[in-house]
Amino acid sequence: MKKLIDAVDDVVLDAMRGMAAAHPSLRVDLEQRVIVRSDAPRTGKVGLVSGGGSGHEPLHGGFVGYGMLDAACPGEVFTSPVPDQILAATTAVSGGAGVVHIVKNYTGDVLNFQMAAELAEDEDIEVVPVVIDDDVAVQDSTFTAGRRGTGATVFAEKIAGALAESGGALADVAGVAKEVNERSRSFGVALTACTVPAAGRPTFDLGEDEIELGIGIHGEPGRERVGLRTAIEIVDAALSAIDEDMPLSGSEVLVMVNGMGGTPLMELYGAYAAAEKWLAGHGATISRRLVGNYVTSLEMAGCMISVCRLTPRLTELWDAPVETPGLRWGR
Amino acid sequence: MKKLIDAVDDVVLDAMRGMAAAHPSLRVDLEQRVIVRSDAPRTGKVGLVSGGGSGHEPLHGGFVGYGMLDAACPGEVFTSPVPDQILAATTAVSGGAGVVHIVKNYTGDVLNFQMAAELAEDEDIEVVPVVIDDDVAVQDSTFTAGRRGTGATVFAEKIAGALAESGGALADVAGVAKEVNERSRSFGVALTACTVPAAGRPTFDLGEDEIELGIGIHGEPGRERVGLRTAIEIVDAALSAIDEDMPLSGSEVLVMVNGMGGTPLMELYGAYAAAEKWLAGHGATISRRLVGNYVTSLEMAGCMISVCRLTPRLTELWDAPVETPGLRWGR
Amino acid sequence: MDTYAWMVRFAELVSADAERLTRLDSAIGDGDHGSNLDRGMRAAAEALSADLPPGKVLMTAGRTLVSKTGGASGPLYGTALRRAGKALGDASEVGAVELGAALRAALEGVQELGKAEEGDKTMVDALAPAVTAYEAAAGEGLAAAARAALDAAEKGAEATVPLQARKGRASYLGPRSVGHQDPGAASTVLLFRALAETAASS
Amino acid sequence: MDTYAWMVRFAELVSADAERLTRLDSAIGDGDHGSNLDRGMRAAAEALSADLPPGKVLMTAGRTLVSKTGGASGPLYGTALRRAGKALGDASEVGAVELGAALRAALEGVQELGKAEEGDKTMVDALAPAVTAYEAAAGEGLAAAARAALDAAEKGAEATVPLQARKGRASYLGPRSVGHQDPGAASTVLLFRALAETAASS
Ligand SMILES: Nc1ncnc2c1ncn2[C@@H]1O[C@H](COP(=O)(O)OP(=O)(O)O)[C@@H](O)[C@H]1O
Ligand SMILES: Nc1ncnc2c1ncn2[C@@H]1O[C@H](COP(=O)(O)OP(=O)(O)O)[C@@H](O)[C@H]1O
Ligand SMILES: [Mg+2]
Ligand SMILES: [Mg+2]
Ligand SMILES: [Mg+2]
Ligand SMILES: [Mg+2]
Incomplete structure (x- = not known):
């Protein structure tokens, strides 16, 4: 460590x-x-x-x-x-x-x-x-x-x-x-695990060609381990899961493309571009956003996408x- | 990668x-x-x-x-x-x-x-x-x-x-x-290397017990490879090198404890605490500061400390x- | 029954096994159960003294666990011990029957707070059968009852392996939680091992 | 001398060796020399056409390199080729002597811009001896001169290994830059390999 x-x-x-x-x-x-x-x-x-x-x-x-x-x-x-x-x-x-x-x-x-x-x-x-x-x-x-x-x-x-x-x-x-x-709904993806200082070793092992879908923010494994995917595919997996649970079409949304700690901002912006395109294609408009590290999981690589369906009052606040x-x- | x-x-x-x-x-x-x-x-x-x-x-x-x-x-x-x-x-x-x-x-x-x-x-x-x-x-x-x-x-x-x-x-x-x-002067330290996407593999290899002192921000190796050190020792190495080149005693300084991309904010704050103590012990006062990722090297773990000797006009600007x-x- | 010796021994066992508990928690949780309980029980052992009445010992250990542990296990273990201590009241001597009532109170406290049933893959899966086994064997004396409780706790903890978690962090894994032992059930075994050792030597 | 064929062949060689060049740059630089030059020369090859006059070919390749490569090598290689092209002027045929003057101009351009001397562990360590060797052999004709230049470039590049860098990124490593070949010198060898192959087959 x-x-x-x-x-x-x-x-x-x-x-x-x-x-x-x-x-x-x-x-x-x-x-x-x-x-x-x-x-x-x-x-x-x-x-x-x-x-x-x-x-x-x-x-x-x-x-x-x-x-x-x-x-x-x-x-x-x-x-x-x-x-x-x-x-x-x-x-x-x-x-x-x-x-x-x-x-x-x-x-x-x-x-x-x-x-x-x-x-x-x-x-x-x-x-x-x-x-x-x-x-x-x-x-x-x-x-x-x-x-x-x-x-x-x-x-x-x-x-x-x-x-x-x-x-x-x-x-x-x-x-x-x-x-x-x-x-609001969120969905996270890990490209690597993180190491809790007191534990001294990564919480889970991920192969060079694997990622975890549906991770939490506590270094816990996710809901499914799949092969390495592109940013567009990862964003699709996250937003599809969110949209299935809370239909987004027709909404003005606040979106956060959140880094888990170890993913460069450059990549988060790339993911944001993919998210913007996905949402536009599904009838939703991003009216507010955050791109960066806001809720991390130590040095885990990966991202979490969060979406909030805004109202005028929520936007104002x-x-x-x-x-x-x-x-x-x-x- | x-x-x-x-x-x-x-x-x-x-x-x-x-x-x-x-x-x-x-x-x-x-x-x-x-x-x-x-x-x-x-x-x-x-x-x-x-x-x-x-x-x-x-x-x-x-x-x-x-x-x-x-x-x-x-x-x-x-x-x-x-x-x-x-x-x-x-x-x-x-x-x-x-x-x-x-x-x-x-x-x-x-x-x-x-x-x-x-x-x-x-x-x-x-x-x-x-x-x-x-x-x-x-x-x-x-x-x-x-x-x-x-x-x-x-x-x-x-x-x-x-x-x-x-x-x-x-x-x-x-x-x-x-x-x-x-x-202004800076000095950086890497705990891990980073991977340029086009190269596909880490720019340099660092052992589990090694760090690089004096790294740049382009994934280039530093001036010396040494054994793993504590945050206090790393901050001491960085600030000593800066102080030797530009004596800090008696100055009001702007300090940046900058993450290289892959080091948790938590650790950067720990390093900032060490830097504040070091500077106080060497007669310098921090009057402005940044703690976070401002000049990164992709997902490299490590930090860079930058110090600027302020004047009233620089502080105002x-x-x-x-x-x-x-x-x-x-x- | 020397509740002080019990708690001190529990703290020792947790300390010795902290890494294993954390490893179990890494597999289906967040990799901190060992360090959590170790931090809590260290503080508890320090807060205790041998001259406290037996019930007070458990209450103090419980309160310290709540204050120092954090996580899910802090409130749960803390409540268990506080309830057990409360059940013992001011008594200066604790026999097999009184301890049985205290253990039952501990189980009730955990279930009231955490809402877990047996089979949810939590510490309850070790605690509940242990308490039942203890009660069944209480007539044979403290040492025998504690030994029976340990056996039952061990079996209960082992039996969490094939279960799918429905409470705690492991529940987030859904079917992937199957095949791993619950860390809280594993630490509950240590609680009863400490009890059995203490009872045997008294 | 078919400068178009030369440039196309150079682009091919760079493409084939891009990974090696990047690996050399990883050791003492920032790990991008291969992808930089490959990106630049791909664009250059695309910008060229066989019917351009020889000087214009090199000038266009140089300008494209400046516009597309980035890094230190973009301006340096770009300037080298632009200067060489300029030296050739509007001539529709290029002989051994004219090419010698063009190569000399290229070297001067690189040194003017980058301020590197021989021994600083840069592309100059391959380029300078290559140009000198070319000039010395120019009397024997294009193919022989190009062959001599290639040999000298190879020796020059090899000779960068024990040097400590004084220019470019490798200089930041101080004594740790010793023991590695300079990536820009290595790519310069490819420039002369392309030249030698082109000259031999024409
Ligand atoms: N609702 C619950 N009821 C009973 N026990 C629970 C419950 N939730 C979690 N636990 C127990 O707590 C253990 C985890 O403790 P710990 O790792 O210290 O806390 P956290 O899960 O907050 O990281 C689990 O293994 C399980 O036995
Ligand atoms: N001042 C200079 N003069 C001549 N060549 C130089 C100079 N600085 C760097 N170079 C050459 O450039 C090469 C590095 O090119 P490249 O990796 O593409 O650019 P960068 O160093 O900007 O990443 C070095 O190997 C060296 O040969
Ligand atoms: Mg845990
Ligand atoms: Mg926890
Ligand atoms: Mg480079
Ligand atoms: Mg570069």
């Missing part, structure tokens, strides 16, 4: 030290392991908290700031944060108007956020959890853990963050996050100013 | 197609292979053009926009652009006040830009080239090709772009770019609004 790290056990803490040093707009608490907007809590503002395993940078810590998250709690690499952390983030941003938890749908995340919410209620902080489950690669069923939360998390954090920034009420902020989740280390416009 | 591409020969063109589709603020000419601000040329504004081999994204195409470059000409992967391309970019942005060429110091880049400048002079466009040569890993000498241009290119493009945007004259825009170059796909603040 070759990584730019010091001690395997300190990677998350060292990254947080770097965030603290690099971003004066953030308050980084190394003890509690939370990253908080330096102006939090703001009285009367609904707090927006997210968190999850580390290794998906810039998600979530890189999305803390004006118009997006109020706090993030990074767990160990690919491991949900613990309730204490989530509680610390929740109290740090509570301005009396309640706190929304954006939770990616993984058993660990759901359970730890649930425990934290109970603890927060004990401190009289109203918490509304919104669970993101946009990954169409996973068959949905009430008998299973359900779909994973992946790329749509960025959409939900940005759009709910804009509403919270403009003074939206607790139910509305949670509501718009849920609406984004319902209108998307366009609202945002100022975070990972996403910035309008100020 | 596993890449998210279609045909090996079309990777640059496909990426440009994606840029064109994703960024309405850019005019992308696939025929001429140039990426131009959509409001160019602006009468009376000094034009700022850069270019070089592709594979360093977001450099340079991702830095075209308000407050930075007016145009970029991407060559084939790791191959300098041709004079025709550079001439097309130069004429596209010429508003009568002259054009500055930001050229990274590689024989190919220098020769192709030089030929383009001669052609532009034939069309009565005054061109001033500024050669960036900030890489301390290369021994400087008048008998050799001299030092490579690497990370300082981002600094020069941002700062000269701000001056050009605010109406600076040709000599001043070129002058400030030169000043930035003179006050650095802080000026910029709106490009790869760098954005203030609007």
Whole structure:
């Protein structure tokens, strides 16, 4: 394993030290392991908290700031944060108007956020959890853990963050996050596996001529292993799976062509060109987009495509100013 | 070779197609292979053009926009652009006040830009080239090709772009770019090699326990191959080499901890924490910084540290609004 | 029953087997179960002291697991131990019957929280048969009951191999989860191995 | 001397050897010399036609190389061929002596632009001795002179192996550039191989 790290056990803490040093707009608490907007809590503002395993940078810590998250709690690499952390983030941003938890749908995340919410209620902080489950690669069923939360998390954090920034009420902020989740789908593809520092070796082995379709963002294998394909074929597989689950024809969409960490931007732009063509051929119009690394899986090569069917209100909230280390416009 | 591409020969063109589709603020000419601000040329504004081999994204195409470059000409992967391309970019942005060429110091880049400048002079466009040569890993000498241009290119493009945007004259825009170059140094380290699509296999082989110190950004091997080191040791090697060449004690500096493409942001933040500590211990203060992938070498793992000794004027120009796909603040 | 010795031994076994647990989790999960549980149980063992009452030992271990582990296993193991500790109450001595009730409470806690049934390919597949076997053998004394529980846990964990997962990360793999042992079931075996060893030597 | 046949043959040889040239460039450069020159010479061969005057053939090939190749080799090879073509002027027939002058002009163009001396481990190390050898043998006729130039180019390219580079990308490697053949010198050998073959068959 070759990584730019010091001690395997300190990677998350060292990254947080770097965030603290690099971003004066953030308050980084190394003890509690939370990253908080330096102006939090703001009285009367609904707090927006997210968190999850580390290794998906810039998600979530890189999305803390004006118009997006109020706090993030990074767990160990690919491991949900613990309730204490989530509680610390929740109290740090509570301005009396309640706190929304954006939770990616993984058993660990759901359970730890649930425990934290109970603890927060004990401190009289109203918490509304919104669970993101946009990954169409996973068959949905009430008998299973359900779909994973992946790329749509960025959409939900940005759009709910804009509403919270403009003074939206607790139910509305949670509501718009849920609406984004319902209108969004994602599908990811891996060309290589990634290596969790503590594990020291790649999570799975992929042959030189193989790729994984339907991967998650935690280095877990996907739903199908197939032969190497072209970018056009990969984009087709991803968008077909999304379109089958949520017909896109006739929609104005927000599209994210997201790198998993180890794929050059050049290739992501190539994939975006293919996605644009595919969508145009299927009656959908891209009106907003992100191309780059937003929800990564350490140094995994590959990409994930996320699509959100916009409404005029969602577009307006998307366009609202945002100022975070990972996403910035309008100020 | 596993890449998210279609045909090996079309990777640059496909990426440009994606840029064109994703960024309405850019005019992308696939025929001429140039990426131009959509409001160019602006009468009376000094034009700022850069270019070089592709594979360093977001450099340079991702830095075209308000407050930075007016145009970029991407060559084939790791191959300098041709004079025709550079001439097309130069004429596209010429508003009568002259054009500055930001050229990274590689024989190919220098020769192709030089030929383009001669052609532009034939069309009565005054061109001033500024050669960036900030890489301390290369021994400087008048008998050799001299030092490579690497990370300082981002600094020069941002700062000269701000001056050009605010109406600076040709000599001043070129002058400030030169000043930035003179006050900047870089040093890079590779943990893995990268694979040029057309070559199909890694440019060099690195053992599981080896790293390359003093790499360039074109997948070329570095100046020394050593055993695997910790992030703190790697940062020390880079900053010591910089400090030896350009003493940093007493300076306010702009620092970039730049990923080469395949290293997770998490690790770059860890390296930034180490850099901040090193600099504080050597009497320098970081007053501005970038942490992320800005000048990459395809999917190479590793990082490059760039340092610029700021002046109040350079800081002011650095802080000026910029709106490009790869760098954005203030609007 | 020395619950302190049990927990310390569990921590040791997890530490020794962390790599294997992580490898199991790499195959059908995200490759962190060993390091998760090891981090949690290290912290738990440190938080404990031999002079705490037996129930308090388990509650403290559980609370520490919740606070330090993360992932799915943190809340699940944490809840299991907290519930078990709660069931023991303030008693200063724990016999075979009391421990049986505690184990049953642990299982209930895990199922309440995680909603997994037997056959879903989770830790429940080792825990549930272990608790049932323990109860069946409780009349023969602590050591025998613990031994029976370990046997049942081992069989239960082994039996997860051919199953398709319906809970946890492995469920994302669908049919591809078949053919691998569930890491949480494997670590549950260690919990009962620690119990059997402690009971045998007391 | 049929400059059209020469250029077409050069393009063929480059195409056939592109992988080797790229491999040489990977060792001490950035791994693109073969694909660069191949891209350039393909375009050049397409731009040419057999009915152009000999000088015009070389000028067109040179201009196309400049426009299509990129990298260091584009301007350098492009300038070499343009200068050679210019030296030939409008002549409809090219003899051994005229070609010698053209080759000398090519070398001067490369050195003017690239500032490399012999021994700097560049294409000049093959080109310069080739031109000198050609001139020395020009009295024996085109075929013999071209053959002598090829031999000298080959020796020159081989002699770059122990050198430390002072120009081009390989110079960044310092002492580590020793022990590898310069890719541009290797492709220069192909230029003279094409010349020798063309001259022999005409
Ligand atoms: N809903 C659930 N009920 C019971 N056990 C579960 C459930 N979900 C997951 N598990 C257990 O947790 C184990 C995984 O733990 P771990 O790897 O530490 O957490 P994570 O899955 O969050 O990475 C699985 O092997 C399984 O035994
Ligand atoms: N200053 C120079 N003078 C003469 N030849 C040079 C010079 N610099 C580089 N070369 C030649 O160019 C070759 C490399 O060409 P190529 O790989 O196509 O371009 P690049 O170095 O830009 O990638 C070298 O092997 C060398 O022979
Ligand atoms: Mg996990
Ligand atoms: Mg090159
Ligand atoms: Mg796991
Ligand atoms: Mg080259």
